[in-house]
Amino acid sequence: MIIINNFDEYKLLEGTLVGASSWHRIDQNQINLFADATLDHQWIHTDEKKATEESPYHSTIAHGYLTLSLIPYLWKQIAEVRNISMEINYGIENLRFGQPVKANDEVSLEATIKTVNNLKGTVKVVVGAKLIIKNQIKPVYTGDVVFLYHFL
Template sequence: MSKVVINSYEEFERLLGQQIGVSDWLEVTQERINQFADATLDHQWIHVDVERAKTESPFKSTIVHGYLTLSLLPYFWNQIIEVNNLKMMVNYGMDKMRFGQAVLSGQRIRMTAELHSLVNLRGTAKAEIKFFIEIEGQKKKALEGIATFLYYFC
């Protein structure tokens, strides 16, 4: 799927209530999990101890940190949309976020996004994006919620 290009508030508004797009699949490797553990100082064994997870985890594998899954939103979002004519964009908040299913090391995930709401705040577009992080081959979502961004158009 090609990237959606937005050049103005009005173009953004036309997407209201619609699916904006779907990202590519990304494999979450054990190396990435370990790097995230190092960056966040979260070395809980269920994420980083492969041998122990094989025998003691109910998943029989290490699992991806939930916050690692969440931290991939900007990567996926940038695959789906390109917003031009901006002074800046600011992450504003997260709402109704739920982790539905653990992502196992080596599984592939992707994001589906739709424009949930859009408000014009004196020239600043407040966009609420409903997102779903899917796990390849699984029905249940890994993560879903609403990400809010402020887009300051020129």
């Protein structure tokens, strides 16, 4: 894990692949809980029997938004940003989904610091995010995650 204490330390990381998270297994229980939270119970996510028989993936798959919602959790395994009064998830740009995550796949986030800018006291950081599945080449998604930080 990398530790970032201030704007200058962040700026030095611009253009750097800073690391990858540990592997996280997305199981059927997590998929079902996400379906309950978002009211999205489409059978491709929640009906294991039907998905095995009728889906082209022969398995249920995680919601795309479930995989995106893991970004803050996985990012905190890669970097610890200290001396901040606030951190804001500002957005995701240039997002492209590449493949679905089947139930029980293990995923990891790879992060590259693309840009770091000080906007009158608010530090805007764009992190290139790539979610990968263990033992597969094609990413689940790629995109630029935008964080805003207020350092002390």
